[in-house]
Amino acid sequence: MVNSIGLFAFCAVFLFLDAANGKTHHHKFVVKSSSYSRLCSSKDILTVNGRFPGPTLKAHRGDKMVIEVHNKANFNITLHWHGVRLVRNPWSDGPMYITQCPIQPGNKYTYRIEFTTEEGTIWWHAHSGWARATVHGAIFVYPKPGSSYPFPKPFAEVPIILGEWWKRDVMEIPSNANLTGGEPILSDAYTINGEPGFLYPCSKKGTFNMLVEHGKTYLLRIISAVMDEELFFGIAHHKLILVGKDGAYTKQVETSYIMIAPGQSMDLLLEANQPHGLYVMAARAYSSAIGAGFDKTMTSAIVKYHGSDDHHHQPRGRPAFPHLPPYNRTQAATDFTKQFRSLATKDHPTKVPLQVDTHLFFTISVNLLNCSNKPCTGPFGKRFSASVNNISFVMPPSIDILRAYYYKIPGVFEKDFPEKPPKEFNYTGDDLPERFLAPSYGTKVMLLKYNVSVELVLQGTNVLASDNHPVHLHGYSFYVVGSGFGNFNPKLDPLRYNLVDPPEESTVGVPKNGWVAIRFRADNPGVWLMHCHIERHQTWGMSMVFLVQNGVSHHSRILSPPHDLPTC
Numbered sequence: 029m030v031n032s033i034g035l036f037a038f039c040a041v042f043l044f045l046d047a048a049n050g051k052t053h054h055h056k057f058v059v060k061s062s063s064y065s066r067l068c069s070s071k072d073i074l075t076v077n078g079r080f081p082g083p084t085l086k087a088h089r090g091d092k093m094v095i096e097v098h099n100k101a102n103f104n105i106t107l108h109w110h111g112v113r114l115v116r117n118p119w120s121d122g123p124m125y126i127t128q129c130p131i132q133p134g135n136k137y138t139y140r141i142e143f144t145t146e147e148g149t150i151w152w153h154a155h156s157g158w159a160r161a162t163v164h165g166a167i168f169v170y171p172k173p174g175s176s177y178p179f180p181k182p183f184a185e186v187p188i189i190l191g192e193w194w195k196r197d198v199m200e201i202p203s204n205a206n207l208t209g210g211e212p213i214l215s216d217a218y219t220i221n222g223e224p225g226f227l228y229p230c231s232k233k234g235t236f237n238m239l240v241e242h243g244k245t246y247l248l249r250i251i252s253a254v255m256d257e258e259l260f261f262g263i264a265h266h267k268l269i270l271v272g273k274d275g276a277y278t279k280q281v282e283t284s285y286i287m288i289a290p291g292q293s294m295d296l297l298l299e300a301n302q303p304h305g306l307y308v309m310a311a312r313a314y315s316s317a318i319g320a321g322f323d324k325t326m327t328s329a330i331v332k333y334h335g336s337d338d339h340h341h342q343p344r345g346r347p348a349f350p351h352l353p354p355y356n357r358t359q360a361a362t363d364f365t366k367q368f369r370s371l372a373t374k375d376h377p378t379k380v381p382l383q384v385d386t387h388l389f390f391t392i393s394v395n396l397l398n399c400s401n402k403p404c405t406g407p408f409g410k411r412f413s414a415s416v417n418n419i420s421f422v423m424p425p426s427i428d429i430l431r432a433y434y435y436k437i438p439g440v441f442e443k444d445f446p447e448k449p450p451k452e453f454n455y456t457g458d459d460l461p462e463r464f465l466a467p468s469y470g471t472k473v474m475l476l477k478y479n480v481s482v483e484l485v486l487q488g489t490n491v492l493a494s495d496n497h498p499v500h501l502h503g504y505s506f507y508v509v510g511s512g513f514g515n516f517n518p519k520l521d522p523l524r525y526n527l528v529d530p531p532e533e534s535t536v537g538v539p540k541n542g543w544v545a546i547r548f549r550a551d552n553p554g555v556w557l558m559h560c561h562i563e564r565h566q567t568w569g570m571s572m573v574f575l576v577q578n579g580v581s582h583h584s585r586i587l588s589p590p591h592d593l594p595t596c
């Protein structure tokens with residue numbers, strides 16, 4: 029009797045959820061080569077539908093999207109829906125050789141995504157080679173119909189996509205760098221909505237202009253599609269109010285600049301409350317690694333008040349520039365990021381796990397390898413590498429991990445990714461022994477039982493050089509319960525965790541020579557990549573994979589593979 033009542037209640041909930049389901053949006057994405065002219069020269073880049081940045085997708089929370097991707101380019105391609113949880117559906121997640129074989133030239137594949145808990149700004153990008161440099165775009169997820177933003181409705185919403193531009197062919201960068209073992213070549217410009225801005229040669233005409241009306245408030249949906257650098261960003265004479273990050277709302281933070289890492293997105297309110305005129309919006313690097321080269325240029329755009337008399341693309345005289353912190357000011361980066369808090373309200377509750385079933389401790393390091401024959405061009409004549417728990421991730425060469433798991437194909441990956449690094453040492457020490465430099469290799473996954481609560485401490489190291497690493501987890505968002513500089517102290521640091529209103533994120537910056545602690549419940553079965561979103565670090569192996577096992581009920585198992593799943 030009790031059972032049947034329980035079952036009846038269960039079904040009723042399901043019918044109700046079904047009735048509340050949103051719209052399904054259909055999109056066609058054609059990936060192809062298109063000619064673009066920047067910095068005084070033209071070249072072919074990969075685009076979606078001929079556009080750079082690519083199309084903006086818009087939906088309400090609860091909606092679904094069906095995106096048919098046609099590959100009309102000469103490269104293998106996959107697309108990733110960054111910040112979308114893809115509940116039970118790793119088949120649509122995208123990372124090449126992790127959850128799918130690439131869509132080969134001439135072929136197509138249909139991604140099916142659903143916005144369940146995401147709300148705010150997220151994005152999509154290629155997840156194959158370095159194609160994401162130009163193959164990316166914004167996703168706006170509005171509140172469910174009938175509900176509203178947890179802040180006054182803005183007058184207008186503006187995507188601000190930060191990017192990075194190379195005069196050379198981006199698709200050749202990783203293989204060229206791998207030939208020498210040294211740093212991938214530096215970019216020639218950063219971009220705002222695809223445009224370098226008036227400080228670069230031949231770029232004045234294209235400079236992005238944002239026209240504003242005095243007295244109105246705008247929602248800037250900022251995305252960092254940059255490949256290799258964190259950026260400071262600001263607008264002259266204007267305050268910005270952070271209201272969201274990575275597709276989750278935050279408590280309001282008023283600031284004069286932001287620090288945004290590759291992979292992150294932020295929702296910022298901009299009040300057009302200054303005297304009529306032109307104001308520069310600008311971004312440049314925050315680069316914390318000592319000795320690493322970086323692109324020191326500045327990208328800019330113009331905020332122009334409606335009715336200002338200057339109708340030219342370029343401001344006359346010297347317009348006001350924002351005051352951005354110096355390139356190496358780690359304190360400025362931390363001062364901003366440490367302010368993030370989730371809303372923790374009735375409408376937007378915080379569901380941080382209070383009990384932890386599984387404690388994980390991962391070191392993330394930049395490493396060096398000996399070169400076999402001729403010297404490499406990395407430090408000390410060695411080759412760059414990178415690792416998580418001292419294991420440099422090796423991509424399976426010809427089949428994806430998800431398919432190997434689903435069809436029980438042996439020999440593709442190992443299930444023994446360790447819960448902690450092989451040895452304990454002073455991770456952030458100044459003079460670490462040379463024998464620590466070389467990592468080991470493997471295609472190892474960490475198994476997680478369905479629905480366990482996980483605490484993961486990500487510990488930056490000083491093995492070759494310390495740096496800020498933006499770590500992105502696929503298939504989940506997580507709560508950032510603590511962070512600090514130096515080595516994580518398992519006795520003292522947890523006492524200072526924020527378990528009340530920790531921010532909910534999907535790409536978290538692990539501070540230079542510091543640590544972050546994140547918590548999540550492993551309630552999304554599948555194969556989920558976690559990696560540094562600085563492209564060169566990922567290329568060097570700063571990745572690992574979680575394999576979250578199925579639960580017992582039908583609704584806690586991964587879906588069956590779609591019929592059009594690409595094969596290798």
Ligand SMILES: *[C@@H]1O[C@H](CO)[C@@H](O)[C@H](O)[C@H]1NC(C)=O
Pocket residue numbers: 203206207
């Ligand atoms: C990079 O070069 C190393 C050493 O020559 C080689 O073993 C490895 O397969 C190369 N990796 C890629 C992705 O080309």
Ligand SMILES: *[C@@H]1O[C@H](CO)[C@@H](O)[C@H](O)[C@H]1NC(C)=O
Pocket residue numbers: 354356357358
């Ligand atoms: C940043 O760079 C400046 C100039 O090169 C240097 O004087 C300063 O010590 C550096 N600060 C940090 C925190 O590394």
Ligand SMILES: *[C@@H]1O[C@H](CO)[C@@H](O)[C@H](O)[C@H]1NC(C)=O
Pocket residue numbers: 398466
């Ligand atoms: C790498 O080269 C160094 C110096 O030549 C040598 O001492 C070390 O044993 C080598 N390491 C490996 C793993 O081969």
Ligand SMILES: *[C@@H]1O[C@H](CO)[C@@H](O)[C@H](O)[C@H]1NC(C)=O
Pocket residue numbers: 454456457458459
């Ligand atoms: C680790 O190294 C740092 C920097 O050299 C030093 O300040 C700290 O005292 C060391 N910690 C331990 C536990 O040795």
Ligand SMILES: *[C@@H]1O[C@H](CO)[C@@H](O)[C@H](O)[C@H]1NC(C)=O
Pocket residue numbers: 418449450451463464465466467468
């Ligand atoms: C990483 O693994 C390699 C190979 O086993 C070893 O030589 C090295 O000392 C390890 N490094 C650390 C920091 O554990």
Ligand SMILES: *[C@@H]1O[C@H](CO)[C@@H](O)[C@H](O)[C@H]1NC(C)=O
Pocket residue numbers: 479584
């Ligand atoms: C997952 O675990 C939580 C906490 O124990 C529990 O409340 C929830 O019902 C579980 N979910 C499933 C689907 O088993």
Ligand SMILES: *[C@@H]1O[C@H](CO)[C@@H](O)[C@H](O)[C@H]1NC(C)=O
Pocket residue numbers: 103104129130132426595596
């Ligand atoms: C494209 O992917 C297929 C299937 O994995 C592979 O055989 C082929 O070598 C790839 N092509 C390139 C240029 O990487």
Ligand SMILES: [Cu+2]
Pocket residue numbers: 495496497498560561562565566570
């Ligand atoms: Cu990194």
